[in-house]
Amino acid sequence: MKTIAVIFGGKSTEHDVSIITALASVIKPLELTKQFRVEAIYIAKDGSWYWDDRLKDISLYRSDEINDFVQKAPKVHLLFDEGLTLVKSSQFAGRKQYKRIDVVFPAMHGTHGEDGELMGVLQMASVPYVGCDMASSAVAMDKVLSKLIAQSQGLATPKFVHFKRSEYSRNMTETLERINKELTYPLFVKPAHLGSSIGITKVKTKDELNNAIEVALHYDDKALVEESVENLVEVTLPIMGNEEPIPALLEQPLLKSDEFFDFDTKYMQGGKKGGGKKGGSESGAQGYSKIPADLPKDLYDKAVELGLSVYKAVGCEGFARIDMLINGKTKELFFNEINPMPGSLYSHNWNKAGVSNVQLVTKLVEYAEARFRDQQKMATAFTTNYLKQF
Amino acid sequence: MIRRLASQYGINYATTIVYMLQSTEYQVRPYLAWYRRVDNFGKVMKRRKFAKTMAARILRAGMVCGMLFQIGLAILLFLFGSSKDELVLQALGILIALASPQVWARMIIIPLWAGKKLITEPKHQKQIKASERIFRDHPGVKIAVLGSYGKTTMKELLVTVLSEEKVVAATPANKNVAISHAIFASKLKGDEEVLVIEYGEGAPGDIDRFASITHPDLAVITGLAPAHLDQYPTFEAAAQDIFSIDQFVGPKEVFVNSEPEAVKPYLRDEFVKYNSSSIGDWQVSDVSASITATSFSLNNGKDTLKIQSGLLGEHQVGPLAAVAVIAHKLGVSKKAIEIGLAKTTAFEHRLQPRQLHGGWILDDTYNGNIEGIRAGLKLLSNLKAKRKIYVTPGLVDQGVETERVHQEMGQAIAQAQPDVVVLMQNSVTGYIKAGMERAGFNGEIRIEEDPLEFYTNIEHFIAAGDIVLMQNDWTDNYN
Numbered sequence: 001m002k003t004i005a006v007i008f009g010g011k012s013t014e015h016d017v018s019i020i021t022a023l024a025s026v027i028k029p030l031e032l033t034k035q036f037r038v039e040a041i042y043i044a045k046d047g048s049w050y051w052d053d054r055l056k057d058i059s060l061y062r063s064d065e066i067n068d069f070v071q072k073a074p075k076v077h078l079l080f081d082e083g084l085t086l087v088k089s090s091q092f093a094g095r096k097q098y099k100r101i102d103v104v105f106p107a108m109h110g111t112h113g114e115d116g117e118l119m120g121v122l123q124m125a126s127v128p129y130v131g132c133d134m135a136s137s138a139v140a141m142d143k144v145l146s147k148l149i150a151q152s153q154g155l156a157t158p159k160f161v162h163f164k165r166s167e168y169s170r171n172m173t174e175t176l177e178r179i180n181k182e183l184t185y186p187l188f189v190k191p192a193h194l195g196s197s198i199g200i201t202k203v204k205t206k207d208e209l210n211n212a213i214e215v216a217l218h219y220d221d222k223a224l225v226e227e228s229v230e231n232l233v234e235v236t237l238p239i240m241g242n243e244e245p246i247p248a249l250l251e252q253p254l255l256k257s258d259e260f261f262d263f264d265t266k267y268m269q270g271g272k273k274g275g276g277k278k279g280g281s282e283s284g285a286q287g288y289s290k291i292p293a294d295l296p297k298d299l300y301d302k303a304v305e306l307g308l309s310v311y312k313a314v315g316c317e318g319f320a321r322i323d324m325l326i327n328g329k330t331k332e333l334f335f336n337e338i339n340p341m342p343g344s345l346y347s348h349n350w351n352k353a354g355v356s357n358v359q360l361v362t363k364l365v366e367y368a369e370a371r372f373r374d375q376q377k378m379a380t381a382f383t384t385n386y387l388k389q390f
Numbered sequence: 391m392i393r394r395l396a397s398q399y400g401i402n403y404a405t406t407i408v409y410m411l412q413s414t415e416y417q418v419r420p421y422l423a424w425y426r427r428v429d430n431f432g433k434v435m436k437r438r439k440f441a442k443t444m445a446a447r448i449l450r451a452g453m454v455c456g457m458l459f460q461i462g463l464a465i466l467l468f469l470f471g472s473s474k475d476e477l478v479l480q481a482l483g484i485l486i487a488l489a490s491p492q493v494w495a496r497m498i499i500i501p502l503w504a505g506k507k508l509i510t511e512p513k514h515q516k517q518i519k520a521s522e523r524i525f526r527d528h529p530g531v532k533i534a535v536l537g538s539y540g541k542t543t544m545k546e547l548l549v550t551v552l553s554e555e556k557v558v559a560a561t562p563a564n565k566n567v568a569i570s571h572a573i574f575a576s577k578l579k580g581d582e583e584v585l586v587i588e589y590g591e592g593a594p595g596d597i598d599r600f601a602s603i604t605h606p607d608l609a610v611i612t613g614l615a616p617a618h619l620d621q622y623p624t625f626e627a628a629a630q631d632i633f634s635i636d637q638f639v640g641p642k643e644v645f646v647n648s649e650p651e652a653v654k655p656y657l658r659d660e661f662v663k664y665n666s667s668s669i670g671d672w673q674v675s676d677v678s679a680s681i682t683a684t685s686f687s688l689n690n691g692k693d694t695l696k697i698q699s700g701l702l703g704e705h706q707v708g709p710l711a712a713v714a715v716i717a718h719k720l721g722v723s724k725k726a727i728e729i730g731l732a733k734t735t736a737f738e739h740r741l742q743p744r745q746l747h748g749g750w751i752l753d754d755t756y757n758g759n760i761e762g763i764r765a766g767l768k769l770l771s772n773l774k775a776k777r778k779i780y781v782t783p784g785l786v787d788q789g790v791e792t793e794r795v796h797q798e799m800g801q802a803i804a805q806a807q808p809d810v811v812v813l814m815q816n817s818v819t820g821y822i823k824a825g826m827e828r829a830g831f832n833g834e835i836r837i838e839e840d841p842l843e844f845y846t847n848i849e850h851f852i853a854a855g856d857i858v859l860m861q862n863d864w865t866d867n868y869n
Contacts (some may be wrong), residue, residue, distance in 0.1 A: 029850045034836075350853070351747035354776055357850040 002102040004036045004365065005051075005086065007118065009043040012110035013198050013219070016061075017343050022107035023058050025344040029357040030105070036365070039086065039099055044070045047112070051076040051086050051099070084127040103365055104129040106341065114341045115141035115193060128372035130364045131318040132340040139314050140338035143192045143224050146314055150335045153313040155306060157335050158325065159183055160226035162192065165217045172210070179225050180206060186228040189213055191220030202228065231328035234336075235293045237307035238346040240319035240360075242367050245311050247304050248346070248353040252293035291352045299326065302333055310335050318367050321346055397431035398491035404453045406431050407495050409440045411449065411502070413865065418499050425495055437842055437865055452501070453494050460490040514569045521575035522603045528575075530559075530582045531720060532605060534639070536589035536597060536632055537612035537647070539759040540709060541566065543701070543737055544612045547713045548586050551730035555722045556583040566590030571604055584720065589635075593621040597631050601638040609635045610645045610712060614652040615759035616791040625791065629656055636661075645669075645712050649705065650761045662715075666707040669715050679704050681743055681750050681773055681857070688714055695724055700735030702743060702752070704772075705765030710734075741766060748854025750775075755863040758785055760795050760802075766861050767806040776855030780806065783814035783841055783864035784822055793821050800825020810834045814841040814864060 008022030009015055022040070030038045040055040044066075050073050060066050079085040084101040104127055106118050116138030122129040132140060139145045144162040151157055161179050168175050179187070189212035191199040199219040201212035209225075216223040238248040293300060307322035321342040325334045350360050397403075407425075414420040428434060440446065464487035471479025525532065535545045542564050552558045559582045561574045566588040574587070589600045614629055622628040633656045636644050641660035646653060648663035657663060662670045666677065669688075677686040684706050688695040695718075699710050710731060717727045736742040739756040754766045763785070770778055780803055788795045800822040803811055811826065813819050815837050823835065838844045841864060852858055 028847065032844075032847055032850050348747070351749075352854045354748075354853045354855045356747070356853040356856070359853065 001035065001037050002365075003039060003099065004030055004103045004105055005039045005041050005084070005101045006030070006105045006107055007041045007043065007113075008107040009045070010108045010110070010113040011043070011045060011047045012108065012112055012114075013194065014109035014114075015045055018107055018109045018113070019058075019061050021109065021341075021344050023056060025347050025357065026105055026107045026361060027056055029361045030365075032358050033362055035362070036103075039101065041076065041086070042066075043108070043113070046070075049076045049078075050074075051088055078121075078125065080125045082126060084122070084125040101127055103127070103368055105361070105365070105368075106131060109341055109343065111141075111193060114339075128368040130368045132316045132320055133371075136315040136317065136320075137340045140316065140320060140340040141193050142222070143190060143337050144222065146310075146338050147224075147335070149313055150310055153309065155309055155313065155335050156333060158226045158229055160224055162222065162224045165221045165223070168213065168217060168223070176206075176209060179209065183225065183227050186230075188226050188228050189216050190224045190226070191216045192222035192224050193220050229325040229327050229332075229334055231330075233293075233295070233326040233328045234323070235295070235303050235326060236289075236321055236323045236346075237304060238319065238321045238342060238349050239307060239311045239316070240350075240363060240367065242317045242371055245308055245316075247308060248349045248355070249292040250295070250300055250303055250307075251346075251349050252290040252295070253288055254290060291349055295326070299331055299333070306333055306335060310338065314338060316340065317371055319345070319364055393430050394428065397433075400432050402435075403431055403491055404450050404457070404494075405440050406434050407453060407498060408446050408450045409435050409438075411498070412441055412443075412446060413438070416502055418503060421499070422496075436840075449498060449501070453498050456494045456497055457490040460493060461487045464490070514572070517572040517576070518568050518603060521572035522605075524575040524578060525571075525585075525604045528578065528580065528582070528585065530585045532585045532587060532607050533716070534587050534589055534601065534604065534606035534609040534635060535612065536591065536609065536635060538615045538628070538632070539757075539762050540612035540647070541588050541590070543740060544610055544709055544713070545586050545588050546737060547701075547709060547731075547734055548584075548610075548716065550734050551713050551717045551727055552584050552586075552720065552722060554717075554726035554730040556720070557581060558584045558586065560586035561588045564588070564590065567592070567596075568600060568603060571600065591628070591631055594623075594627055594631055597634050601635060606635070606639050608643045608645070608716070609639045610716070611635070611647060611653075612709065613647045613650050613759075613761055614656070615650065615761040616788050616795055622789075625652075645716065647708055647712070649708055652761070664708045664712040664715070666704050669708070669711045672711065672715055674707055674711055677704060677707055679769065679772065681752075684710070686711075693724070696728055698728075698732050702736055702741045703765050703769040705768065741769065746849055746852050749852040749856035749858065751848065751852065752857065752859045754859060754861045757861050758787070760785065760799060763799055763861055764802050766859055767802050770808065770857065770859045771806040773857055775857040777810070777853075777857075778806075778808040779810045779812065779851065779856060779858040780808035781812040781844070781858060781860040782822070782862055783816055784818035785862060786864065792818060796821035797825035797828070800827075800831075801829040804829030804831035807831075808833060808859075810836065812836045812838055812844065814844075815839050816864060 006022050006026050008018045010018055012018070027038050027040060030036050039051060040053065042050045042055045044050065048070065050070060052073060054060060054069070060069060074089040077087040079087050084104065086099040086101060088097050090097045104122050106113060106129060108114050108118055112118070114137060116134040119129065119132070119134040119137050123134055139149060147157045147160060159182070161182055163175050186202060186204045187209070189201045189203055189209070199216050201215055203209050203212045213223055213225070234253050236251050236253070239245045295303070303324055303326070306324060310322050311320060316338065321339040323336040323339065325336050326332065345360060347357050347360055351357070410424055411421050414424060464483045467486065468480050468483030471477070471483055533548060535541050545560055549558050549560045559578060561570055567590050571587060587604050587606065589597060591597050611632060614632065616625050636658070641658050645662045645664060646657060647665065648654070648657060649665040667674050672688050672690040675687045675689060678684070679702065681702065683698060683700055684702060684704070685698040686707055688697055688711055695714055697710055697714060699706065701710065714727050714731065717730070718724070739753050742753040744751045744753060752766070757763060757766060770780065784796055784799065796818045803822070804826045810833060811831070813822055813835065819837060848858065
């Protein structure tokens with residue numbers, strides 16, 4: 001039986017969301033396959049790593065017992081020995097407990113997990129892992145870079161301006177002038193790297209702009225200001241696969257024309273904002289979306305095509321979710337952003353597309369192993385006489 | 391053997407024993423049969439929890455006290471033996487102490503048996519005797535519903551349709567033994583036009599006993615399949631018991647579901663036979679069965695009834711037609727019959743459809759007989775789906791027929807061609823698998839050790855386009 005390590009939590013504003021993704025959408029279905037032994041690895045808010053079967057129990061987090069746990073439990077060490085081995089003290093006669101890992105399933109959202117950092121560690125450890133690799137994760141989690149890559153491939157994005165915190169501090173007036181000159185209001189101000197709509201503000205007038213930028217730069221060192229797409233129809237497309245990606249169903253969050261989904265709406269209110277029905281055959285898992293999106297067929301197909309093109313352009317593998325914006329009147333379609341680790345794997349959408357949770361996690365592990373096998377075929381050593389010269 | 395012995399000395403042993411009594415409804419024979427089968431007393435309580443009722447607490451406390459008393463005596467005997475250097479007495483002391491769990495697992499039956507014989511049974515006999523007078527004098531038409539399966543469905547259908555124009559009373563839920571009939575009788579007002587009484591035969595002579603008390607005018611035999619064979623010596627004995635109803639109502643007043651093969655040797659010309667193509671002079675046509683409804687036409691000369699029901703499967707056509715004809719016979723208008731039948735929906739856990747993640751679950755977990763299993767599988771076979779998943783633990787109470795019935799079940803599963811078959815690990819799994827293999831099943835088979843875990847996590851296995859048929863359940867007392 002293969003051993004799969006599911007890594008979740010992390011030093012991220014989306015730490016709590018990650019726990020739900022891991023416990024409900026990854027660990028449980030993986031265990032139900034009866035093909036895998038699942039090891040839970042929890043990264044606490046301070047960045048410490050823990051490995052324990054008790055970490056699979058949601059009540060540990062719900063009751064705040066997790067704080068006691070992290071104070072008492074031994075931290076886990078990673079051993080890179082032609083693969084990945086978990087090591088922890090057994091707290092008994094100095095003995096250590098070892099566990100060889102066959103595949104890693106990262107279930108992290110946001111910084112230090114979804115942005116490629118973790119993937120880099122796993123790449124170094126030479127262990128197969130689920131989802132986008134380090135480079136594509138890093139690009140996907142940078143709203144500026146992903147838009148630049150999309151533009152380079154001729155894929156439409158809303159007009160935008162981007163800058164770093166230091167640049168804004170030095171040249172605030174010039175930056176604001178540049179924004180006002182190049183872009184047309186209303187605008188969206190976004191931190192470049194954060195997910196779950198954290199730090200995003202819609203700005204309708206010049207007076208609101210500076211405040212919105214300060215909010216964004218409070219969370220991130222890079223900000224993006226882009227034109228709002230009016231008569232907005234927001235759609236999102238979960239995709240999985242390596243060389244030949246497979247789309248799920250195009251999903252349409254239900255929201256009022258002047259609204260967007262903030263963190264509270266997405267995770268705390270069950271998506272009730274914007275008049276979305278909770279449950280029902282047309283709604284998504286959180287009850288705020290229509291699956292499949294209610295669009296004319298040609299527009300639906302174009303959106304799927306755009307999603308797949310972005311997925312390939314950025315080099316995504318395993319799975320990801322591509323968010324797109326449509327001007328409902330002009331039918332213009334824009335790439336918005338990529339989410340390389342969608343919350344709860346967007347399993348509600350895959351379910352409607354005919355893929356059960358158990359099938360989904362099994363497929364994702366297969367993609368991870370297939371990519372790893374391909375990578376193993378590559379030469380990583382090159383013999384030279386260079387050192388002999390010294 | 392060693393595990394069984396060792397587990398008897400666990401801290402929860404007394405609780406487990408009382409739980410076993412609760413699960414078998416304090417019936418001595420099923421309890422003792424289960425007690426003999428248990429391999430590990432530490433793993434008996436899986437599906438439910440020990441209900442802390444007053445009676446259960448008293449029994450548990452009594453058992454613990456009894457065991458402690460026996461162990462105390464054993465210690466005294468051991469000490470006495472030691473003081474006299476009598477090895478035999480010492481050994482006997484140890485033996486008596488070790489035997490206390492086995493002794494008190496049986497001793498606990500004594501107060502139950504005594505209570506039943508001295509208090510419950512005389513009280514029930516009195517109530518039953520009084521009910522005989524109530525039934526005899528009641529002016530309403532009395533319909534007996536009996537058979538190995540489908541009784542509760544038939545009863546509910548009759549009540550739903552007849553209630554459109556008649557005052558109807560029926561025995562509640564699956565309360566179908568003599569004392570249930572007596573309690574039902576005590577609550578009658580006397581103005582009811584129809585009484586629907588379910589007969590739950592469980593041992594030879596039951597039908598004769600029930601009919602002698604309830605005085606039925608008309609009977610519906612819903613089907614015949616191996617059931618309660620732990621009490622009946624043979625399947626034939628059970629069948630003869632059920633068909634003995636014709637002596638009370640007359641053969642012309644017996645409606646029989648003639649669909650199952652098992653019924654055919656017992657059919658008489660005078661019986662009103664019903665199945666998916668006809669009932670008496672009425673002919674069935676235009677049958678249509680989907681995952682949410684079943685519809686058909688019923689014709690007799692110029693008389694036509696357009697039937698639509700939320701009950702699923704072609705096997706429901708016969709019972710629906712029977713209800714329509716019985717209602718017609720009792721003077722219910724055609725329109726009321728159609729309206730009444732249109733109100734019928736799948737009963738809880740009886741081919742009850744439920745949508746999940748865009749897929750469908752057909753919950754047939756109260757289906758406990760081979761004919762019902764076949765009917766559900768036929769429905770599964772006829773429905774269109776991207777992926778068909780079939781889930782069953784097998785059937786209980788099949789007695790000497792266990793192997794044959796489960797091999798047949800395996801063959802029926804293979805013929806329905808589900809993509810995935812989920813079996814629960816128990817004593818009949820091998821027979822089902824053998825039947826499937828013999829019939830050339832080439833889909834995926836999953837064997838689940840813990841049925842409850844599978845049931846509670848079904849949401850992780852289902853997606854849009856899937857149909858999951860779950861048939862029968864297997865409670866702890868059948869392990």
